[in-house]
Amino acid sequence: MNNIRILGEKVASQIAAGEVVERPASVVRELLDNSIDAGARRILVSVEGGGKRKIKVSDDGSGMSRDDLLLCVERHATSKIRSVSDLFSVRTMGFRGEALPSIGSVSKMVITSRPESELVGHVFRLAGGKALSLDETGCPPGTSILVRDLFYNLPVRKKFLKSPRTEMHHIVDTVTRWALPFPEVEFTLEDDRKRVLHFPAAGDKVMRLSSLFGREVAASLLEAVDKGPGMHISAYLAPPEFFRNRGDRLYVYVNQRNVRDRFITRAVLEGYGRRLMKGQYPQAVLFIQIEPSRVDVNVHPTKQEIRFRDGRLVFTKIVAAIERALAVQFQTFVETEFSGRAWSPPLSVQEPGQMDFSQASQSAIQEAKPLMRSSGDEPLIIGNLGNTYILCQAREGLLMIDQHAAHERVVYEKMRRDFGQGKVQTQVLLVPIKLDFPVKEAKILAEKGSMLSRFGIELEHFGGTTFLLREVPALLSGAKWEDFLSELIPDLEKGRLQDQGEVDDMFMRMACHSALRAGHSLTHEEMSLLLRQLLEMDLPSNCPHGRPIFRYLTYPEIEKMFKRVV
Ligand SMILES: Nc1ncnc2c1ncn2[C@@H]1O[C@H](COP(=O)(O)OP(=O)(O)O)[C@@H](O)[C@H]1O
Ligand SMILES: [Mg+2]
Structure with missing residues (x-):
């Protein structure tokens, strides 16, 4: 049968x-x-x-x-x-x-x-x-x-x-x-x-973007465009600090078709690069227009999966377009929040988050502006607020810098650069620091502590649960070593600290431990050194954790505050 x-x-x-x-x-x-x-x-x-x-x-x-x-x-x-x-x-x-x-x-x-x-x-x-x-x-x-x-x-x-x-x-x-x-x-x-x-048929994507992202994020979006033969990419990117822990706010369209594609997600993540930590996803929309013959849409019945014939090229183009847009990214928040106020309340809102955007500001998406980069036009330090913020007079108005976040970014970038060039600057301690750890941690340190020497940390097992710290990265000389090393132990135990992402995490930790705390009072020289270092960075707008480093209170805002303009 x-x-x-x-x-x-x-x-x-x-x-x-x-x-x-x-x-x-x-x-x-x-x-x-x-x-x-x-x-x-x-x-x-x-x-x-x-x-x-x-x-x-x-x-x-x-x-x-x-x-x-x-x-x-x-x-x-x-x-x-x-x-x-x-x-x-x-x-x-x-x-x-x-x-x-x-x-x-x-x-x-x-x-x-x-x-x-x-x-x-x-x-x-x-x-x-x-x-x-x-x-x-x-x-x-x-x-x-x-x-x-x-x-x-x-x-x-x-x-x-x-x-x-x-x-x-x-x-x-x-x-x-x-x-x-x-x-x-x-x-x-x-x-x-x-x-x-x-x-409504408004002929403008901005209103619809607001519905996907909410007003605040939509108003902060940066636009990236890459026009090439046979392919056109345009992206709307939220600044890194609006990261999510899932990729649920990453919208990708290929020839106007909404697709879910891991490959494109990876390209977007690579474009954001170090601005995001592992497990963080940006909010962004990507429109890719491509010659239909260069993409296969017949992959899955729901037509939401696709395959590019030349995936590598698409990948690099996306990464490059995003990198370019974010490299000149500067806080447009103040301005956009400002213009955002002109928005009338949504007309036909039934539930929060779902609104009629016919009144939405057309100017919500702004060209990225490299504000602080303008040479010969450097911000002038006015003073310090609450031992936490450095206040400067800038072309746009009042510039406020979070000293902790700024220092963290500076240390992180410098560690990363030195490490990449194989020359972490270290400082040999005249008097080694004696550190004591709980038994379990001490065991791991004794076995794997030598992994840290790549990073400029020389640790000697003194016997039992005691260790001597002999050499440290110069930038980290003021860190609380006991806390910092304890934090690294789980990584050591798992044998992490290998690939670039893990190494970056390590630098982020180092930066965090070395950075000036808020509440620490800075001399004028220290402030101006920090400002100068910040101006030299690739990525001065966010600390490694994605928190903003600085914000502007613009002249129009200040004028509005004092009712000089209505
Ligand atoms: N809203 C519509 N207006 C006009 N024609 C339609 C509409 N919906 C479906 N059709 C016709 O029915 C056909 C079958 O639809 P469908 O089963 O969705 O297959 P497909 O869209 O893949 O062609 C379409 O090719 C189109 O000719
Ligand atoms: Mg159909």
């Missing part, structure tokens, strides 16, 4: 549907793709019960004739490609001809559609993929697809859906992501007839 059987069409189509339709948000995603491909200018998504009960997407796009309606729910029926070779020049969001049959097979679907050129439209009803009726109907040009009772015929899948709130959350995320690269298209999302998102 044979065991292998060909599956019936119904089972097969439900299996296929499983790949495309995971949850209500995936239905929304596919229907939005179709409306965009149909050239829609206005798209309305309206859902009920988190999309579990009802999802309806209506557009004013090209519409479908009666014959097309009958075909569109057939598997592999598409108007977008004809042959294999077309797969390499896909310019549309869809091309697989799988979405409508997949969604249809796991829901009750009603498609109403009319091409502009025809007088009447048609309404096509299906349940579980089976056609129920096809009738003429009066309707505006365009298409509206209603999906009811998702997974009604697949109770197991239905059980896996989350609460309406959670599903709604995914839908909001999807609509926001999808709307971003199409500023010329109006998007509206309604939940139980209440408007939760509205992006």
